[in-house]
Amino acid sequence: MMSNTLDRDSQTLYFYFNPNCPYAQRSWITLLELGMAFEPVEIELGKDNKTDWFRAMNPNGTVPTVKHGETVVYESLVVNEYLCEVFDGNKVALMPSTAGDRAKARILMSRCDARLVKLGYSYLSHKRDEDAARDDQLRSQLEEELCFLDKAIGESGGTYFLGDNLTLADIAFIPFFQRMSVALENFKDFELKSLDLSHLNTWFEAISKRDSCAQTQMSPKQIQEVYARFLKIDYFKRIGAIN
Ligand SMILES: N[C@@H](CCC(=O)N[C@@H](CS)C(=O)NCC(=O)O)C(=O)O
Structure with a gap:
């Protein structure tokens, strides 16, 4: 719990997304439902344009990707569980209790x-x-x-x-x-x-x-x-x- 609080206070959460991507929308919804502060970064899709820094974070070159301190997470369903686990202190439970x-x-x-x-x-x-x-x-x-x-x-x-x-x-x-x-x-x-x-x-x-x-x-x-x-x-x- 202590470390979650620290994470929340000291680390910006960057959300790499594109508004047309349904997978990114999953994580966008999750961020909003959890009431988390985040920094959106729009990534252009459909081109062989992925910069080295983006590929270094996510070798698949896909959105959504999140960077939270030193932690990088991609794959929408994995991102969503990560967000829930890290921000479970926010009182909004998006995963069932059992x-x-x-x-x-x-x-x-x-x-x-x-x-x-x-x-x-x-x-x-x-x-x-x-x-x-x-x-x-x-x-x-x-x-x-x-x-x-x-x-x-x-x-x-x-x-x-x-x-x-x-x-x-x-x-x-x-x-x-x-x-x-x-x-x-x-x-x-x-x-x-x-x-x-x-x-x-x-x-x-x-x-x-x-x-x-x-x-x-x-x-x-x-x-x-x-x-x-x-x-x-x-x-x-x-x-x-x-x-
Ligand atoms: N299985 C991945 C799929 C993500 C995905 O395919 N995203 C597409 C956009 S909808 C993407 O980033 N494609 C790379 C590109 O178009 O440059 C997930 O759940 O996150």
């Missing part, structure tokens, strides 16, 4: 990257006129995943994935829901809200209203512009987000 529930949160977080992100971007990137059957298959796989998530929230007995309180599990998903709901509707005529998934829809509405999520989100117009560009250059395949 080991079992923390395990559940971690399973959901890894499922977000392994399944939702992959399925969502695979379906979004697929060109229906090239293979309609494959398009239908990708759509039903995505719907199945959304049903799974809806059920997980329903079983928690609260609005969020782990019950009544927001946790890092919710924060892992929200940037992708914000982007995918706009992009899928726009480019695939797929409306999340039209699916009969009441827990998921209630979750999306509730979490979207939080200041941390509203303040960090891209506007629908920005999402349409950025994603139109991504789709044109096969971005999700190129960066390895999908196969």
Whole structure:
């Protein structure tokens, strides 16, 4: 506890991010929810432009990255747990209090990257006129995943994935829901809200209203512009987000 207090008082926390990056948004939301003071540093994306000092900190050259004193952390889900551990004295708990529930949160977080992100971007990137059957298959796989998530929230007995309180599990998903709901509707005529998934829809509405999520989100117009560009250059395949 003592060292946390010292860290908080004496060390600036630098947050390397880009406002278009959903992974960086996860950590941005976490910083805001924890009420931590931080110094944002915007990093340009999509270019082979990473400076030596940035690569020396994070060999992957990705955002989010945080530097806190001598400690450098990257990979959004790892960054978020680091922030929670260091600032656990702030009274806001973004990880559940029991080991079992923390395990559940971690399973959901890894499922977000392994399944939702992959399925969502695979379906979004697929060109229906090239293979309609494959398009239908990708759509039903995505719907199945959304049903799974809806059920997980329903079983928690609260609005969020782990019950009544927001946790890092919710924060892992929200940037992708914000982007995918706009992009899928726009480019695939797929409306999340039209699916009969009441827990998921209630979750999306509730979490979207939080200041941390509203303040960090891209506007629908920005999402349409950025994603139109991504789709044109096969971005999700190129960066390895999908196969
Ligand atoms: N698994 C990483 C993914 C981070 C990531 O892919 N970030 C992208 C931007 S959304 C990035 O920094 N790419 C390097 C670049 O575009 O220069 C995480 O969770 O932090």
